[in-house]
Every structure is written in structure tokens, then in C-alpha cells.
Amino acid sequence: MELPSKILEQAVEQLGTLPGVGKRTALRYALHLLRQDELEVRDMCDALLRLKTDLHRCRCCHNVSDTEVCPLCSSDKRQRGLVCVVENVQDVMALENTQQYRGLYHVLGGVISPIDGVGVNDIEIASLLRRVEQGNPCPVEEVILALPTTMEGDTTGFYISRQLRPLGVKITTLARGVAIGDNLEFADEVTLGRSIVGRIPFEE
Ligand SMILES: [Zn+2]
Structure with missing residues (x-):
């Protein structure tokens, strides 16, 4: 043209x-x-x-935010002992749309993918471990792994659970209402809502 x-x-x-x-x-x-x-x-x-x-990443959960700490992390209406680990910002929006989850989040900013050159240190895993280890800004009782049901998502969940186990925190994952191979952002609200309410212990 x-x-x-x-x-x-x-x-x-x-x-x-x-x-x-x-x-x-x-x-x-x-x-x-x-x-x-x-x-x-x-x-x-x-x-x-x-x-x-002007746009920030929340200092605590790495979600996008206009302020240093995002409104979710600074809200006193959320269950602060629950941390849901997701791949990206769209996943937070998808889970918030279900209106079924009242805890906090941790946005990894990707999943481990050797093919794409994404390693453990390229995503926000270390900050998640610190968050659980130090109970900062609040003690974490349960980590929910809400990662894509792909090879990369599984690898990432497996790695994180291995690192978290010694810390004695409860680790759960979404109930399988979410189809294998689906990204969370494409799941319908009802399915995704049920998946987080009926979450199950994470099996390695
Ligand atoms: Zn936040």
C-alpha cells in the first residue's frame, strides 16, 4: 500500500x-x-x-496503580491473610469481576518459560517469597495459585509451591472449573467465581 x-x-x-x-x-x-x-x-x-x-506498580502486589500502594492492598475490607498469585494484571481484573474473592493478590508479571527466555528471576517470585516469609505488610495464611493451566503455568506453580512449603503457609489452587489451556482472562465470570470459591489444596 x-x-x-x-x-x-x-x-x-x-x-x-x-x-x-x-x-x-x-x-x-x-x-x-x-x-x-x-x-x-x-x-x-x-x-x-x-x-x-505516571502509572505505578503497587509496591506490595505489583498490580498497576496510580499510587505507591494500590487500593486493593490498602483496603481494610479485604482478607489480608489471603494472597492469590496470578500471571498478569488482566487476571486480577477477571477475578475481581467475579466478586467472589475478597483477599489480596500477587501479580507475577509472567510465568516461567524457558522457550521465551523467562526465568525464575524475571518474574515477581522473590518478592512473593519475601512477602510470605516476612509477613509484610501483613501475615499470609494462604497462598492461592491461580496460574494458567498450561505447561508454563504448571511449572511456575510447582516452583513456587516448592519454595513456599518450608514456610508452612497453606497452598491452594483453583478448582478445575477453568478449562485446561485457558487463560483466566478468557474464562466466564461464573466459572472463574466457582473456581476460586471451591479452590483445592495444591498437589505437586
Ligand atoms: Zn497492591
Whole structure:
């Protein structure tokens, strides 16, 4: 597709780097932005830029947050002895949508995957162990492993449970309402809600 402008071409190229956006869609977005007021486009650019400049990771659970400690971790309405370990931020949102879970979270930011070069130290495992070991900011009674039911998710759960066992904390995992091979974010709310309520001891 030959474009009549280098500037347009660059915009299309940038928009095309977004997941699921092909060149045609990128062009449609670029032409849409071209028709908008400058102020509207500036507002959009500002909002995107703030993702990098102003957004934090919660010091405690590593969820995205506008503050140093996220609203979930600072809420006194949550069961603070429960920590649910998930792969990513979308999983927290999925579990929160079920309205069945009242504990806290720990976002790993990935799962162990030798093929993708993701090792133990590339995700937030050490901070989880510290959190349980030191009972900081609150004592942890139960760790719920809510990881994807994939090889990588299983490997990660296995590794974490091995590290946690000596600390004497209760370790559970989701009941198998979640289909094997599914990411949590794609499970429907009822299934996911039941899975966390009916969680089971984690078996190595
Ligand atoms: Zn938090």
C-alpha cells in the first residue's frame, strides 16, 4: 500500500505495532485522527504517555496503580491473610469481576518459560517469597495459585509451591472449573467465581 505522505506512513506504522491492528486498520485509525481536532489528539497522546510516566506498580502486589500502594492492598475490607498469585494484571481484573474473592493478590508479571527466555528471576517470585516469609505488610495464611493451566503455568506453580512449603503457609489452587489451556482472562465470570470459591489444596 503506497501512501502519499511520509508523515501519514509513520503514523500508520506506529499504530500498526498495536496487537491485533493490521495495516488497513492502522490506516483507518490514522485517517480518523487526522479528522479530529488537535486538542482531541493531544488528549489521546497525553493519556497514552501517562501510562509510562505516571502509572505505578503497587509496591506490595505489583498490580498497576496510580499510587505507591494500590487500593486493593490498602483496603481494610479485604482478607489480608489471603494472597492469590496470578500471571498478569488482566487476571486480577477477571477475578475481581467475579466478586467472589475478597483477599489480596500477587501479580507475577509472567510465568516461567524457558522457550521465551523467562526465568525464575524475571518474574515477581522473590518478592512473593519475601512477602510470605516476612509477613509484610501483613501475615499470609494462604497462598492461592491461580496460574494458567498450561505447561508454563504448571511449572511456575510447582516452583513456587516448592519454595513456599518450608514456610508452612497453606497452598491452594483453583478448582478445575477453568478449562485446561485457558487463560483466566478468557474464562466466564461464573466459572472463574466457582473456581476460586471451591479452590483445592495444591498437589505437586
Ligand atoms: Zn497492591
